[in-house]
Amino acid sequence: MRHLLFIFALLLSAFSLKAQTDTIVTKPSVKDTIGTTLDEVVVQGRTQRIVKYGVEYTPDKRMKRQAADASKLLQAMQIPQLVVNPISKGITTLSGKSVSMFIDYVPATDDDLSGLRPEDVLRVEVLDYPEDPRFNSAQHVVNFIMHKYEWGGYTKLSGRAWFLEENRGNANVYSKYVRKRWTLDASAGGTLAYGNQARGHNEEIYRDIMFRGNHYDELRRITHIDDAYTHSNNEWGSLRLSYSSDSLYIQHQAGFSRYAEPGNMTRTSLSFSDAVVGDNLMSERRSDSQNLSPWLSGYYWISMPRGNTLNISWNFSYGSRRSHNNYAVNGMEPILNSNREQYYSPTANLTYSKQLGHGNTFRTSLMSYNTIYHTDYYGSYDGRQSLLSSENMLFLEYMQNWKCGLNLFSRVGMSYVIGRVNSHTNLKQWNPRLRLQLQYKINDRHSASIEGWWGNSHPGASTSNTALVQSNELLWLQGNTRLRNTIFRQATASYSFIPNNRYSLSASVKWEGKGNKQAYDYFVLPGYDGVVRRTINSGNANRYTASLNGTASFFDSRLRINVYASANHVRLTGIDRQHCNWIVGQAIVSYYFGNFDINMRYCTPQKSIDAYSGGIVRSYPSIYEFYANYTVGNFKFSTSIPNWFSKGAHIRSNYVGTHHYAEKGWTSGDFNPNIFFSVTYTFSYGKKVRMGNELQNQGGGGSAILQ
Secondary structure, three states: OHHHHHHHHHHHHHHOOOOOOOOEEEEEEEEOOOOOEEEEEEEOOOOEEEEOOEEEEOOOHHHHHHOOOHHHHHHHHOOOOEEEOOOOOOEEEOOOOEOEEEEOOEEOOHHHHHHOOHHHEEEEEEEEOOOOHHHOOOOEEEEEEEOEEEEEEEEEEEEEEEEEOOEEEEEEEEEEEEEOOEEEEEEEEEEEEEEOOOOEEEEEEEEEEEEOOEEEEEEEEEEEEEEEEEEEEEEEEEEEEEEEOOOEEEEEEEEEEEEEEEEEEEEEEEEEOOOOOOOOEEEEEEEEEEEEEEEEEEEEEEEEOOOEEEEEEEEEEEEEEEEEEEEEEOOOOOEEEEEEEEEEEEEEEEEEEEEEEOOEEEEEEEEEEEEEEEEEEEEOOOEEEEEEEEEEEEEEEEEEEOOOOEEEEEEEEEEEEEEEEOOEEEEEEEEEEEEEEEEEEOOOOEEEEEEEEEEEEOOOOOOOOOOEEEEEOOEEEEOOOOOOOEEEEEEEEEEEEOOOOOEEEEEEEEEEEEEOOEEEEEEOOOOOOOEEEEEEEOOEEEEEEEEEEEEEEEOOOOEEEEEEEEEEEEEEOOOOOEEEEEEEEEEEEEEEEOOEEEEEEEEOOEEEOOOOOOOOEEEEOOEEEEEEEEEEOOEEEEEEEEOOOOOOOEEEEEEEOOOEEEEEEEEOOOOOOEEEEEEEEEEEEEEEEOOOOOOOOOOOOOOOOOO
8 A cells, every 4th residue: 555655646746746838948149130139939839738539649759769669659658548558568548448559540450560660650649439430430549640651661670588487589570661652561570488487376175076986075175386387489470562542541461370389388286185086196287289370351441522431341360279288197087188170250340431511420330240160179078069159230320529629429239149059049139239428628738528338248159168178187167058248338437637748647437337247157067076167147247447647757858757546446246246446556757868768667466356257356466667778770779677576476366156266376477577678670761751641630269169
């Protein structure tokens, strides 16, 4: 708690300073033609401000020079309306909603973001429910406005390495070439990782079970990881060709990815509360896997006369997976699990938009997401699972803009979900969709918004099957074809305050309710040792969150301080009913001098539980990190030393149920000492020009394998 109080004090001290208007500097002794001495007036323009539908930020040259990619640039800018996870590079709104990434109004892929050249960024827009049809009905948007190339482009080479907790290396090349209206993008990369530092413990209690022919009212199972290693490699590549004009944009892309784990091993010491097998037990789990996935995609934007616009996008991906898992305990029969899986995932999206005049816009969208799985199981379960997961949606949208600064967004629609297992339809469900948002731009310093949402989420393929797989000597995993949709309800209120170029603040409160949530059900199945775990629909989940995020800059933006705090309350009903409270805070201090910048980050411990955690509460240790960047010529160097004094920090989880209790702890490279290095070299060529669209226009499938 003392860490959180310090963070709040830091935030309040920064914003308690007197708000100042944009800088006006006077310099003496500038004479006019008739001899009168005048002052020279230099007006510094706004680099951050409230705009229609959101906020707009202009990164300074220091940030762009030091940042290696889009994620690093957003992290350096410390935008209060966003939360950037420096570990996963995940980006959400302050209230935790997902964000759609765009570059010059075109949807951006992960390769685009890692290959982005920060020096070409003019501005960054953070928008909510923008009217511009090029955003294709995206709700929350980050849009990078870039310098344009008349011809030429750049090539970017990147290398990264991690040491200590995990030995991992990554290399990537990204190249962009522009010739008039045509753009060619190519990227390729690979990652190699090896780790042998994983440690952890697991204590479980099984109640009212049968094991090896005997009944136990309570049996305690304790494991400690004595030795472990992991080995993985990942390769990917893509090629994209785009054509753009004032009224037409066409894009086609092809790519592939391969992820493999040639060999993983975990060796643990194992003990039971009763001598059911013997003393000095050892368990060993060995596994290997590979996933291949090529894909094709297309994106088209067509602007027609009289305010008519058409957006079309499609994607087709194919995947082939195989995995082998061997679990053995001395004195027991080995448990074997192998899988071979193929999946096909076609998706399509069609959106028509009509600007009606007087600030009115109408839009309708058709969306279709489909995945077909064929999974063959070998070992503890032998069988084939053929699954279809399909969701089709129709939306009608209406936007109204008033001159007073009010913007209204409304969406109504319907979702139709179909689930089939082995040619049997197990899920056929209609769900209404509704979304409302009212935003008020008070002026270029203040804005506020309220938002409501009602929708659904359908069950995942990995839990909606009929397989029954043995995980260890006391635990089985079973699919459930009776799973139904989870209903979402959400309400959010947000406020942004940007008084000048030095300070910015954002606050939000959110309620999120999920009805018919998913939960783990542990039960005894006659003829099987131990317990069976199955995912079912049970009860509701309600989460209440209040968040505050603020940034202050000093000394001509050389010193920047960002403070984030969030208070959370989660309450679950159903078979895993419980409640959980936690407060998390984070502080980042950055200082720029010459070609260097140094940064310090601290994040308090936190907890996590939600509607999809199966009633498991996870606790995470604190994070503290020192990182620095150095730029010379076209080279950018970065180093990070996180958690240097936190050797042995564990993530912990616990679950309490009728037949099963579990308490676990394990190490993670994200919370233990690490050393990170990266180097980026970029060379550009050609001619840049400022073209249109630089100002805001106002007017793959997952797996079905049971796990």
